[in-house]
Amino acid sequence: MTSFSLNGRAVDVAADGDTPLLDVLRNHLGLKGAKFGCGLEQCGCCMVLIDGTPVKSCGRALSTVAGRQVLTIEGLGTPEDPHPLQTAFLDEQAGQCGYCLPGILVSAKALLDRNPAPSRREIALALDDNICRCGSHVRILKAVERAGVMLRTGAMRAAAEGGQ
Ligand code: FES
Ligand code: FES
Numbered sequence: 001m002t003s004f005s006l007n008g009r010a011v012d013v014a015a016d017g018d019t020p021l022l023d024v025l026r027n028h029l030g031l032k033g034a035k036f037g038c039g040l041e042q043c044g045c046c047m048v049l050i051d052g053t054p055v056k057s058c059g060r061a062l063s064t065v066a067g068r069q070v071l072t073i074e075g076l077g078t079p080e081d082p083h084p085l086q087t088a089f090l091d092e093q094a095g096q097c098g099y100c101l102p103g104i105l106v107s108a109k110a111l112l113d114r115n116p117a118p119s120r121r122e123i124a125l126a127l128d129d130n131i132c133r134c135g136s137h138v139r140i141l142k143a144v145e146r147a148g149v150m151l152r153t154g155a156m157r158a159a160a161e162g163g164q
């Protein structure tokens with residue numbers, strides 16, 4: 001049995017500890033957001049955050065996440081309360097097939113969590129491990145920039161309201 005936190009909830013998984021985390025998420029826990037692409041840690045569409053760090057879940061054994069915090073795209077926001085990244089990607093229409101986007105969105109979240117005002121180069125470097133076969137790169141970069149602005153504006157507004 002392996003126990004960890006998944007999108008803020010405690011889960012216990014009775015699978016072999018060598019099972020790839022991606023397989024556990026999709027086939028044992030029913031979360032289909034993280035995608036299987038190459039299975040070789042090359043494409044990034046299986047990316048999740050482990051303790052806030054982007055990790056390719058196809059190459060990560062279940063046993064390695066015991067006691068840790070795992071975040072998948074399902075934990076980022078909801079249709080009623082989307083994360084600014086989700087709003088920005090819709091606003092910019094940043095994607096075509098969408099297959100790469102679950103991995104890109106969690107990678108972008110990790111970036112904005114540590115650097116809310118990244119340059120375009122810093123965004124490109126942070127997404128270097130995420131491949132988009134549809135060629136949506138420019139719109140994806142713009143969407144991450146837009147989300148950063150939304151997060152900074154929201155933080156300033158919250159600070160101003162807190163100071164009233
Ligand atoms: S499926 Fe994991 S990196 Fe491609
Ligand atoms: S939108 Fe199709 S792979 Fe990126």
